[in-house]
Amino acid sequence: KAGVTQTPRYLIKTRGQQVTLSCSPISGHRSVSWYQQTPGQGLQFLFEYFSETQRNKGNFPGRFSGRQFSNSRSEMNVSTLELGDSALYLCASSLAGSAGGQYFGPGTRLTVT
Amino acid sequence: DAKTTQPTSMDCAEGRAANLPCNHSTISGNEYVYWYRQIHSQGPQYIIHGLKNNETNEMASLIITEDRKSSTLILPHATLRDTAVYYCIVRVGGTDSWGKLQFGAGTQVVVTP
Secondary structure (H helix, E strand, O other), X not given: OOOOEEEOOEXXXXXXXXXXXXXXXXXXXXXXXXXXXXXXXXXXXXXXXXXXXXXXXXXXXXXXXXXXOOOOOEEEEEOOOOHHHOEEEEEEEEOOOOOOOOEEOOOEEEEEO | OOOOEOOOEEEEEOOOOEEEEEEOOOOOOOEXXXXXXXXXXXXXXXXXXXXXXXXXXXXXXEEEOOOOOEEEEEEOOOOHXXXXXXXXXXXXXXXXXXXXXXXXXXXXXXXXO
16 A cells, blocks of 8 residues: 655745645545644644544644545645744544554655745 | 653664653553654654553564553664654544644654664
């Protein structure tokens, strides 16, 4: 089975722009979570989607949003980018109703200049 | 979800067993223990999980105490490639959504020749 894929892998944007990141979960996985990782704050939960519905949300401003499509693929969007949004954005998928693990993609490295 | 406590760092000699402790004294009866590791700038990698019985797979063994208040991840023969940050987390298993998780700072494991 193919793993979790994320596109693009690297991205450079300027302040004030917006960005959309994409995540394709492992086939059959319907739960998709997004995390932000920075050197200072570590791995922080952004939000989780299951069956196209946001199930959980972390403590991030409304500039961070996401959605999930009927095929379980997910996108996250950050509007009005700030320098502090520079981070590694990670997507993870898991099999619904299972106690099994959550599997992470390689991440998208976003740099805001 | 219960909080976990891990040592900040550990050193281990190559070829020796690495024993990584984790305290989760407030764990609930339906919460599983999961271990992940993250090699620098890569997505976290799922290692193993368990409820109350000891578990073993090709990567590691997980020992959970009888009262379930702590656990130990064992890497039987550490190699240089095992140098990573190791995270211990707990969550309710078998649910549709993964939940709003806090990964904590983890344990930085350095394997030396």
